[in-house]
Amino acid sequence: MFHAVVAVKQVPDTTNIRIDPDTGNLVREGVPAIMNPYDAHALAAAVEWKRRLNGRVTVISMGPPSFTTTIREAIEMGADRGILISDRKLAGADTLATSYVLAEVIRAIHNEDPIDLLLFGKQAIDGDTAQVGPGVGVRLDMPVVTYAVGIRAIDLDDDTVVVERRTERWTEIIETPLPALLTCEKDIAEIPFAPLPDLIKSLRYEPEIWTIEGPVAFEQDMIGVRGSPTIVYQMGTPPLPEAGEVINTRETSIDAAVTFVFQKAEAAGVLGTILGGEK
Amino acid sequence: MTARRFWVFIEQEQGKVHPVAWELLGVARRLASQVAEEAQASGDEVSVEGVLLGHQVRDIAAEAIKYGADRVYLIDDPVLAQYRNCPYYMSIAAVAEKHQPEVFLIGATTLGRDLAGAVATALRTGLTADCTKLEMGEVKGAKQRLLQATRPAFGGNIMATIVCRKHRPQMSSVRPRVFPAAPYNPDAVGEIIAEETGVTEEGARSCILEFVHAQEDTVDIEYSDVIVAGGRGVGGPEGFAVIKALADAMGGVVGASRPCVDAGWIKYPHQVGQTGKTVRPKVYVAAGISGALQHKVGMQNSDFIIAINSDPNAPIFEVADVGIVGDLFEVIPAMIKEIEARKEARV
Numbered sequence: 001m002f003h004a005v006v007a008v009k010q011v012p013d014t015t016n017i018r019i020d021p022d023t024g025n026l027v028r029e030g031v032p033a034i035m036n037p038y039d040a041h042a043l044a045a046a047v048e049w050k051r052r053l054n055g056r057v058t059v060i061s062m063g064p065p066s067f068t069t070t071i072r073e074a075i076e077m078g079a080d081r082g083i084l085i086s087d088r089k090l091a092g093a094d095t096l097a098t099s100y101v102l103a104e105v106i107r108a109i110h111n112e113d114p115i116d117l118l119l120f121g122k123q124a125i126d127g128d129t130a131q132v133g134p135g136v137g138v139r140l141d142m143p144v145v146t147y148a149v150g151i152r153a154i155d156l157d158d159d160t161v162v163v164e165r166r167t168e169r170w171t172e173i174i175e176t177p178l179p180a181l182l183t184c185e186k187d188i189a190e191i192p193f194a195p196l197p198d199l200i201k202s203l204r205y206e207p208e209i210w211t212i213e214g215p216v217a218f219e220q221d222m223i224g225v226r227g228s229p230t231i232v233y234q235m236g237t238p239p240l241p242e243a244g245e246v247i248n249t250r251e252t253s254i255d256a257a258v259t260f261v262f263q264k265a266e267a268a269g270v271l272g273t274i275l276g277g278e279k
Numbered sequence: 280m281t282a283r284r285f286w287v288f289i290e291q292e293q294g295k296v297h298p299v300a301w302e303l304l305g306v307a308r309r310l311a312s313q314v315a316e317e318a319q320a321s322g323d324e325v326s327v328e329g330v331l332l333g334h335q336v337r338d339i340a341a342e343a344i345k346y347g348a349d350r351v352y353l354i355d356d357p358v359l360a361q362y363r364n365c366p367y368y369m370s371i372a373a374v375a376e377k378h379q380p381e382v383f384l385i386g387a388t389t390l391g392r393d394l395a396g397a398v399a400t401a402l403r404t405g406l407t408a409d410c411t412k413l414e415m416g417e418v419k420g421a422k423q424r425l426l427q428a429t430r431p432a433f434g435g436n437i438m439a440t441i442v443c444r445k446h447r448p449q450m451s452s453v454r455p456r457v458f459p460a461a462p463y464n465p466d467a468v469g470e471i472i473a474e475e476t477g478v479t480e481e482g483a484r485s486c487i488l489e490f491v492h493a494q495e496d497t498v499d500i501e502y503s504d505v506i507v508a509g510g511r512g513v514g515g516p517e518g519f520a521v522i523k524a525l526a527d528a529m530g531g532v533v534g535a536s537r538p539c540v541d542a543g544w545i546k547y548p549h550q551v552g553q554t555g556k557t558v559r560p561k562v563y564v565a566a567g568i569s570g571a572l573q574h575k576v577g578m579q580n581s582d583f584i585i586a587i588n589s590d591p592n593a594p595i596f597e598v599a600d601v602g603i604v605g606d607l608f609e610v611i612p613a614m615i616k617e618i619e620a621r622k623e624a625r626v
């Protein structure tokens with residue numbers, strides 16, 4: 001039976017992040033927490049294939065207890081089992097420490113219920129690092145296909161998957177042995193409406209909480225801050241560039257403003273570039 | 280005496296080098312010079328080195344030397360002819376373990392991002408993604424200068440400087456066009472050192488069955504000299520006709536802010552900014568774009584920025600070299616007329 005594991009992260013909805021104009025600080029209040037959008041699409045793909053191949057989907061997430069809402073949301077979307085790895089000692093993890101914990105958890109799940117496919121988001125929108133997926137793949141010594149935009153076929157007899165992968169230059173059709181790890185673009189699958197039974201199930205669902213006490217034994221110096229080679233050394237606001245000259249068409253005329261721009265361009269030596277459209 | 284090696288991944292696909300490789304060689308040279316003094320004092324040797332993988336790509340190694348590499352490690356093997364995650368990361372990890380680079384820079388392209396996370400994990404070291412500023416600086420408690428890698432965080436509202444104290448190499452990915460290309464010196468000399476991949480076709484795991492080239496809208500705004508970008512102020516998909524007309528008159532391409540892409544007015548490859556492309560054209564025209572931080576980080580390194588916005592307080596004017604406060608639907612046609620008139624006058 002087909003078994004997919006999806007790694008989901010809860011993120012602040014960065015499209016709603018605001019800066020306080022007076023203090024220049026980040027306004028965190030009222031910023032809703034959502035399932036990382038790429039992870040939601042990855043989960044949708046897993047659920048689609050579980051229905052086709054009659055299998056099951058497990059979601060895993062590492063984070064504070066508040067992440068349970070994201071796991072419930074995953075159950076609502078059709079996941080069968082949700083595991084939250086949550087412990088104070090795991091906090092402060094960078095991508096290397098995060099990939100360690102997720103890889104160990106996946107190994108444990110795999111031992112009791114073999115996994116065919118691992119799905120990750122392309123990146124988490126709070127950090128945009130896109131490192132955790134490939135990192136977990138390397139740790140588990142599994143083939144990795146990033147930027148997946150479609151799953152063409154899964155063959156459980158041959159243990160292969162055919163994936164469409166989009167790069168800047170082309171789309172690659174890649175065949176890879178299972179188990180494999182994909183990191184997914186939003187195109188991988190549409191997010192469906194939750195069927196009523198899943199919705200009801202999610203309301204009552206209690207995610208399994210795994211801590212450093214068990215069931216997985218993590219190495220102390222691989223997790224949290226200690227397991228993270230990178231540290232934030234400084235934080236600052238971006239430097240302000242020098243402002244140029246501004247002309248207002250209401251105070252002069254459109255033609256005068258355009259002439260002004262061309263003068264400035266000439267002075268900066270880019271007039272030829274602006275007139276470069278001959279052909 | 281130890282060797283302090285500054286590595287750059289020389290990205291190529293099907294024999295075509297990604298220009299970000301030459302940009303990173305410039306960065307690596309600057310970083311190397313920042314430790315020159317301290318290295319001299321302790322008798323260490325500093326070098327800028329390229330790592331090149333592929334099949335029949337030796338001429339690219341020679342090019343890398345002209346862009347400033349002292350040495351290029353070349354892994355030339357049929358198994359590396361097409362980029363694939365497994366054989367590439369394994370080969371690179373092995374060469375890195377052998378030569379112990381201090382710093383390793385990789386372009387944050389789709390290929391580079393696929394590779395960087397895997398290499399960093401294989402080497403069990405830290406990786407900072409999408410850096411916009413890199414310096415070898417003094418860090419409290421460290422004997423040698425460390426790589427200070429600065430990147431936007433929290434949607435670009437804050438800049439975070441990351442260091443990797445103990446693990447080596449200190450890895451960073453850098454987006455194309457954040458830095459200028461290194462100077463090209465046709466007389467430069469350097470060494471090409473052949474290395475083995477150690478990965479067989481069976482070990483490569485995946486197999487690319489087919490390449491599908493996109494038919495529509497494969498605009499390459501990253502390396503265009505002229506970009507005319509429209510924002511929400513263009514009002515709708517039809518507004519981009521005006522933007523396109525100016526781009527055509529200037530021989531440039533069309534860019535856009537994110538809301539226009541999200542609304543489906545124009546396709547994603549046109550998007551400029553933190554979640555789109557970073558660009559540094561000779562001329563960038565921003566029309567109907569307010570100038571949010573996330574947009575500015577993608578275009579503020581352009582040589583000459585012209586902003587057109589009806590709101591005199593729009594932040595875009597803070598980065599513009601010259602700004603016009605006015606209605607883009609009036610200003611742009613007047614600009615096109617002026618361009619046509621001047622072209623006429625030239626012939």
Ligand SMILES: Cc1cc2nc3c(=O)[nH]c(=O)nc-3n(C[C@H](O)[C@H](O)[C@H](O)COP(=O)(O)OP(=O)(O)OC[C@H]3O[C@@H](n4cnc5c(N)ncnc54)[C@H](O)[C@@H]3O)c2cc1C
Pocket residue numbers: 014015016017433434435509510511512513535536537538539550551552553554555556566567568569570571572573574577587588589590593605606607608
């Ligand atoms: C994590 C994150 C990532 C992001 N990534 C990106 C990114 O990659 N790229 C990006 O662009 N944005 C990005 N954004 C969004 C960004 O914050 C802004 O919302 C966006 O850039 C605003 O786009 P805009 O300037 O087109 O629209 P608006 O801010 O609505 O500005 C429209 C402007 O048009 C002017 N205008 C209106 N009518 C006219 C007219 N007739 N003539 C002249 N001017 C007119 C108005 O005065 C206004 O200044 C990101 C946001 C987040 C949180």
Ligand SMILES: Nc1ncnc2c1ncn2[C@@H]1O[C@H](COP(=O)(O)O)[C@@H](O)[C@H]1O
Pocket residue numbers: 007008009036038039060061062063095098102119120121122123124125127128129130131132133
């Ligand atoms: N704390 C986490 N818990 C579960 N999955 C995660 C976590 N962090 C990252 N991931 C997964 O890794 C992907 C890439 O994340 P990132 O490398 O942070 O951009 C995400 O889309 C998730 O699928």
